[in-house]
Amino acid sequence: MSGPLEGIRVLDFSTMVSGPVAARMLADQGADVIKVESPKGDEMRKIGNQRNGLTAGFMSCNRGKRGVCLDLKNDAAKEALRKLIKTADVVIQNFRPGAMERMGFGEAAVRALKPDIVYVSISGFGEEGPYAHQRVYDPVIQALCGATDIQADRDTGRPKMFRIIVADKVTSLTAAQAISSALFARERTGKGEHIKLSMLDAMVSFFWPEGMSGITFVGDEIDVTKYQGTMDLIYETANGYITAGAVSDAEWVGMCNALNKTEWIDDERFNNTAVRFKNAELRKQMTAAELATWDRDEILTRLDAEGVPSAPLLTRLDLLEDEQIATNGTIEIYEWEGHGQIRQARPAAEFCDNPHHIERAAPRLGENSAEVLTEAGLDGATIEELTAAGALIQS
Numbered sequence: 001m002s003g004p005l006e007g008i009r010v011l012d013f014s015t016m017v018s019g020p021v022a023a024r025m026l027a028d029q030g031a032d033v034i035k036v037e038s039p040k041g042d043e044m045r046k047i048g049n050q051r052n053g054l055t056a057g058f059m060s061c062n063r064g065k066r067g068v069c070l071d072l073k074n075d076a077a078k079e080a081l082r083k084l085i086k087t088a089d090v091v092i093q094n095f096r097p098g099a100m101e102r103m104g105f106g107e108a109a110v111r112a113l114k115p116d117i118v119y120v121s122i123s124g125f126g127e128e129g130p131y132a133h134q135r136v137y138d139p140v141i142q143a144l145c146g147a148t149d150i151q152a153d154r155d156t157g158r159p160k161m162f163r164i165i166v167a168d169k170v171t172s173l174t175a176a177q178a179i180s181s182a183l184f185a186r187e188r189t190g191k192g193e194h195i196k197l198s199m200l201d202a203m204v205s206f207f208w209p210e211g212m213s214g215i216t217f218v219g220d221e222i223d224v225t226k227y228q229g230t231m232d233l234i235y236e237t238a239n240g241y242i243t244a245g246a247v248s249d250a251e252w253v254g255m256c257n258a259l260n261k262t263e264w265i266d267d268e269r270f271n272n273t274a275v276r277f278k279n280a281e282l283r284k285q286m287t288a289a290e291l292a293t294w295d296r297d298e299i300l301t302r303l304d305a306e307g308v309p310s311a312p313l314l315t316r317l318d319l320l321e322d323e324q325i326a327t328n329g330t331i332e333i334y335e336w337e338g339h340g341q342i343r344q345a346r347p348a349a350e351f352c353d354n355p356h357h358i359e360r361a362a363p364r365l366g367e368n369s370a371e372v373l374t375e376a377g378l379d380g381a382t383i384e385e386l387t388a389a390g391a392l393i394q395s
Contacts, residue, residue, distance in 0.1 A: 003030015003356025
């Protein structure tokens with residue numbers, strides 16, 4: 001069970017979420033991912049609920065990796081890292097522009113050690129511009145990319161944010177995909193690549209297809225919010241919440257049949273996709289009024305029979321009992337030594353011919369320092385000297 005990225009080594013210098021989750025996805029697919037930390041450690045080690053010294057967030061962002069802890073203020077530690085870099089295929093970092101150069105491990109310095117390296121620079125805003133120097137967290141990107149406008153309360157106009165760190169994780173997905181493309185290109189050309197990716201660019205691109213449809217046609221910009229109305233596709237039935245939506249004509253007919261409102265089918269306000277979109281607010285209000293009179297499970301059964309996309313609204317705890325989640329094996333429980341049972345979402349992409357099983361928890365700070373540096377060619381005496389000098393941490 002090796003995974004499609006067996007034989008690829010990734011050095012993950014990144015912290016928090018955007019870089020670590022990208023690297024974790026590569027680990028999920030079989031890459032040997034080594035998390036490189038300073039003695040202070042990743043801040044995610046300190047945030048949230050803990051078990052046996054590791055937080056839930058750090059565990060989920062860094063499962064499947066090995067860990068090395070080096071104090072790069074020490075010249076001998078820098079030399080050890082140079083030897084490790086020579087064994088790597090990918091380097092990922094998400095520090096502010098210029099930070100890796102100041103440490104002596106910018107793209108040019110790393111490429112001099114390993115010419116075909118795939119070097120990934122993740123930033124908040126890009127390397128230049130009025131925001132480039134600033135520290136960044138997810139809410140700052142949400143504020144700048146249009147997310148708060150998309151999520152704004154339709155009744156009051158008050159901007160809102162997603163309650164998850166969506167910008168970090170969209171950046172992770174974008175980075176992991178780009179790294180795979182760069183590795184594929186390297187197989188064909190023998191040349192490495194410098195991937196530059198900003199969280200801001202990743203989010204604007206992610207939102208574009210429908211979120212930015214109002215500014216797609218130059219000279220014909222529109223405010224799409226007036227078509228969206230104030231209601232989300234969340235409806236309250238007599239005993240619970242559901243979502244249901246009808247886009248195509250066939251789905252609209254199904255919705256009307258399920259609700260016993262066949263007179264709506266030929267109503268000129270709703271009898272084709274274009275007018276249903278134009279009259280979306282009225283359509284949702286009328287649908288909501290009807291759905292409020294139905295038993296939740298009964299109307300979901302009727303909607304399903306009519307081919308109308310629909311579902312109950314599940315809480316996070318509901319996921320643990322949901323039949324579809326169970327059938328898919330979406331959530332797995334791992335038994336890792338020293339950590340007990342850990343629940344995780346399995347890697348979403350399943351490789352039928354090259355499966356990979358997650359074999360390890362997230363590393364403790366410096367957990368694999370000696371093991372990894374030995375593989376890179378350091379002898380025992382050098383490792384002992386680095387440890388004695390406090391330049392190498394072993395847990």
